[in-house]
Amino acid sequence: MKAYLDLTEHGQARRLRPLALNALRQYDLAWTRLRLVTNDMNGIFRVDTSRGDKYILRVTLPQGGHTHDHVTAEMDWLRALAQETDIPVPRPLAARDGSLVVQAEAPGVPEPRLCAIFSWVPGRDLAEQLSPANMAKLGELMARLHRHAQAYRPPEGLELLHFDRVFPFPEPIRLFEPRYADLFPPDRKAIFQQSIEWVQVAIDRLKASGEPMRILHNDLHQWNVRIWRGKLSPIDFEDLMWGWPVQDIATTLYYHLDDSFGVMREAFQAGYTRISPWPERYPGEVSAFLAAQAMMLANFILNDPNPKWRVQAPEFIARIERRLVWLREQYESTNW
Numbered sequence: 086m087k088a089y090l091d092l093t094e095h096g097q098a099r100r101l102r103p104l105a106l107n108a109l110r111q112y113d114l115a116w117t118r119l120r121l122v123t124n125d126m127n128g129i130f131r132v133d134t135s136r137g138d139k140y141i142l143r144v145t146l147p148q149g150g151h152t153h154d155h156v157t158a159e160m161d162w163l164r165a166l167a168q169e170t171d172i173p174v175p176r177p178l179a180a181r182d183g184s185l186v187v188q189a190e191a192p193g194v195p196e197p198r199l200c201a202i203f204s205w206v207p208g209r210d211l212a213e214q215l216s217p218a219n220m221a222k223l224g225e226l227m228a229r230l231h232r233h234a235q236a237y238r239p240p241e242g243l244e245l246l247h248f249d250r251v252f253p254f255p256e257p258i259r260l261f262e263p264r265y266a267d268l269f270p271p272d273r274k275a276i277f278q279q280s281i282e283w284v285q286v287a288i289d290r291l292k293a294s295g296e297p298m299r300i301l302h303n304d305l306h307q308w309n310v311r312i313w314r315g316k317l318s319p320i321d322f323e324d325l326m327w328g329w330p331v332q333d334i335a336t337t338l339y340y341h342l343d344d345s346f347g348v349m350r351e352a353f354q355a356g357y358t359r360i361s362p363w364p365e366r367y368p369g370e371v372s373a374f375l376a377a378q379a380m381m382l383a384n385f386i387l388n389d390p391n392p393k394w395r396v397q398a399p400e401f402i403a404r405i406e407r408r409l410v411w412l413r414e415q416y417e418s419t420n421w
Contacts, residue, residue, distance in 0.1 A: 086192075086193055089193060089194060089195050090195075090390050094124050094125065095124070097124055097128075098121050098124035098128060100191065100192075100193040100194050101124065101128040101144050101191070101194060101198075102119070102121070102130075103191040103192070104128075104144060104189050104190060104191035104194050104198055104200075105119060105128065105130050105142055105144055105189070105200070106119065107189040107190065107191060108142060108144070108187050108188075108189035108198075108200035108202075109132065109142060109202075111180045111181055111182075111187045111189070112178065112180050112181060112187075112202060113181050114132065114134055114140070114178075114202075115134050115135040115136065116132050116133065116134050116135075117133050117134060117135050118131075118132070118133040119131070119132055119133075119142070120133075122141070126146055127143050127144060127145055127146050127323070128143070128144035128146075128198075129141060129142075129143055129144075130142040130143075130144070131205075132202065138205075139205035140178065140202050140203060140204060140205055141175065141202065141203045141204075141205060141206075142200060142201075142202050143200065143201050143202075143203070143323075144189075144198045144200050145198055145199040145200065145201070145323065146198075147196060147198065147199075148256065148388070148389075149254055149255075149256070149323075149324065150246050150254055150255045150326075151199065151323060152244070153186060153188075153199060154243040154244050154245060155243075155245060155246070155323075155325075156186045156199050156201065156323070157185070157186055157239075157240065157243060158239040158240070158243050158245055158300070158325065159201075159322045159323055159325055160177040160185035160186055160201060161185070161239055161240055162234075162237060162239065162300060162322060162325065163175060163176065163177050163203075163322060164176070164177055164185070165233070165237055166230075166233060169233065170229065170233055172226070172229060172230070172233075172318075172319065173206070173313075173316060173317075173318040174206075174318065174319060174320075174322075175203035175204050175205075175206050175318075175320055176203060176204040177201060177202070177203055178201075178202040178203065178204070180202075185201060186199055186200070186201055187199070187200050187201070188200070206311045206313075206318045206320055207311070207313045208311035208312050208313030208314075208318065209311065209312055209313075210307065210308050210310070210311065210312075211223065211307040211308075211310040211311065211312050211317065212307040212308050213312075214312050215307060215349075217348055217349065217351075217352035218352070219312065219317075220341075220349045220352040220353045220356065221352045221353065221355050221356030221359075222315075222317050222356055223305070223307075223310060223317060223337065223353060223356065224352070224353040224354060224355065224356025224357035224358075224359075225356040225357065225359055225360055226305070226310070226317050226319060226356075227302075227305055227330075227333060227334065227337060227353075227357060228356070228357045228358075228359070228360035228361040229360055230302055230305075230319065231299065231301075231330045231333070231361060231364075232360065232361055234299040234300045234301065235299055237299075237300060239300065245300075245325075245326060245327055246326035246327070247298065247326060247327040247328065248288075248298075248301070248303070248326055248327065248328030248329070248332050249288060249292060249298075249327075249328075250285075250288065251281050251284045251285055251288070251377060251380065252380070252381060252384060253326060253328075253381075254381065254384075254385075256384065256385070256388040257388065258384055259384055259387035259388055260277060260380070260383060260384055260387065261274060261277075262387075265387060268387075268398060268399060268402045269402075273402075273406050276406055276409050276410060277380065277383075277406070277409065279413070280376045280379075280380060280409045280412075280413065281380065283373055283376060283413065283416075284373050284374070284376055284377045284380070286373075287370060287373035287374065287377075290366070290370075291329050291331070291332075294366065296329060298327040298328055298329060299327070299328070299329075299330070300325055300326070300327060301325060301326060301327070301328045301329075301330070301332065301333040302319060302322055302324075302325055302333060303324045303325055303326050303328065303332075303333060303336055304321060304322075304323075304324040304336060305319055305333065305336065305337045306336070306337055306339075306340040307340060309321040329364070330364040331364045331365055331366070331370055331371060331374060332374045332377070334353075334357070334364070334365075334371055334374075335371050335372075335373075335374030335375045335377065335378055336374070336378050337353070338350055338353065338371065338375060339375050339378040339379065342375070342408055342411075368416075368419040369415065369416035369419050372412045372413075372415055372416045373412075373416065375408075375412050376408075376409055376412045376413070379405045379408050379409055379412075380405070380409075382401075382405065383401070383402055383405045386398050386401050386402075
């Protein structure tokens with residue numbers, strides 16, 4: 086049998102389907118059809134039932150710190166948001182034994198996978214309807230999540246990731262390994278190293294501020310938000326971690342670092358401040374965490390075993406370098 090990591094994305098999905106079926110059998114669902122939605126990262130399957138209901142079954146990719154504790158916290162926060170707010174989040178479905186997270190395996194998949202089932206969230210990706218007005222709605226949505234998280238606490242005893250260092254995910258830091266020396270000539274390496282120092286200073290200032298950490302979505306970009314009849318629904322909470330709101334904001338704004346950045350940031354901030362005060366303590370604090378997101382993505386692409394990411398690495402790293410230079414210039418211009 087061919088090694089799992091040597092398969093194409095579609096080939097891996099074929100191996101995941103029996104695993105998804107084994108997970109599905111742990112639920113009291115009168116399902117009639119299981120269809121692949123995507124296997125770009127996690128294995129995402131649509132489940133149709135005899136009653137006409139639709140669900141999402143997620144087969145979680147093990148990388149990225151997605152441990153049982155981590156997925157348990159994700160499900161618990163979604164449950165709390167569904168019960169305590171009117172934010173239209175995907176509602177986790179309990180398995181037959183009451184668990185919100187199950188484990189399943191199948192031949193040809195190298196390890197057991199954590200699986201969960203959620204209610205279907207209607208609509209389209211926000212990416213298809215980006216506008217300043219919808220960015221303002223996204224700002225409102227994030228502020229509401231932050232407000233809920235201020236009082237929310239995950240179940241006791243769970244070991245979760247903390248955004249108290251430049252690279253909070255558990256993967257090795259590959260940026261300066263000798264095998265990637267061709268991607269990091271001296272000038273580029275210096276830019277990355279200076280950016281790491283800049284971000285660490287920003288983190289140290291947050292730690293010294295006395296503001297307690299709270300749970301963050303940590304990946305609320307336009308492909309992780311659905312829009313339906315003008316209302317936004319956040320999805321894909323799997324990268325949640327302890328941190329500070331300004332870090333969450335930067336993660337969202339990173340995906341708008343283009344010619345529209347100023348307009349989109351202004352709209353997002355306007356929406357956020359309808360709900361809560363803007364949490365940036367000094368000019369350029371968001372820029373530091375935009376740089377953090379850039380470097381985390383650079384490290385991600387060097388860790389990901391998917392061949393298609395490796396092919397893109399040279400162009401991707403060069404683009405990250407340009408963004409780091411621009412962000413630092415913006416920071417220095419506002420703190421002169």
